[in-house]
Amino acid sequence: MSYVDQNLMPQESIVYRTKLHWVIYLSSFVFFAISALIFIGTHGHHHIKGGGHAALLFLAIGVVLFLIRMVKSNSSEFAVTNKRVMIKIGVFQRHSVEVLLSKVESIGVDQGVLGKMLGYGTIIVLGTGGTKEPFIQVNDPLEFRRQVLIAEDAAKA
Numbered sequence: 737m738s739y740v741d742q743n744l745m746p747q748e749s750i751v752y753r754t755k756l757h758w759v760i761y762l763s764s765f766v767f768f769a770i771s772a773l774i775f776i777g778t779h780g781h782h783h784i785k786g787g788g789h790a791a792l793l794f795l796a797i798g799v800v801l802f803l804i805r806m807v808k809s810n811s812s813e814f815a816v817t818n819k820r821v822m823i824k825i826g827v828f829q830r831h832s833v834e835v836l837l838s839k840v841e842s843i844g845v846d847q848g849v850l851g852k853m854l855g856y857g858t859i860i861v862l863g864t865g866g867t868k869e870p871f872i873q874v875n876d877p878l879e880f881r882r883q884v885l886i887a888e889d890a891a892k893a
Contacts, residue, residue, distance in 0.1 A: 739824040739832070740815040752816040752883035757856030757875040760805045767798030814859075814874060816883045818891065821861060823871055835863040837888045843881040846870075 740750065771794035778788050811827040821840055824832040841864055847857035857877040861869045874880060 738813055740813050740817075740822050743822065743834070744817065745819060748817050748819045750815050750817050751887050752880070754814045754875045754880055756809045756812050757854065757873050759850075759854055759856050760809060760873050761802060764798045764802035764805060767794050767801060771795040771798060814871070814880060816880070816887050818887060821884055823861065823869070825871065833861055833867075833869045835861060835867065837884070837891050839864045840884060840888065843884045845877045845881055847877065 740753070744750070771791045774791040774794060775788070778791060807827060808825070812825045813823065815822045820834055820836045821843075822832075822834050824830060840861065842860075842862045844860035844862060845857055846860065851857040855876050856873050858870050858872045859874050859877045859880055861867070861871070863869075
């Protein structure tokens, strides 16, 4: 059972969930590609001395980065409920933010050009009392913000 599901209050229901965007895996894919290019180069017409070891090193780095990102992705939750915003990141070192909808001042969104094209960005949860929490590489951050606004509006009715 997820962190969000375990920590719901009575009469609280999830209205929206999202995760980290697939772009978090990009660095591992770069290492996989470099490994493949080195491997192809060592087995082509122009042999690269020690290329097999270099290819394995880049492959190993890519695998480690991929596994780290997979754990991070699977342990990160972003949810909007009918009562609050709930965000949890991390397994071994957990960082969680839970803000009642009535205490959310704003949900900021930062997106670069690539983020706009691929659909990811940083959300900044600003709560009353000066709480300012940025969360990077979130999938569809504009929809997350929209869902918070919808939930806030519904809670007032």
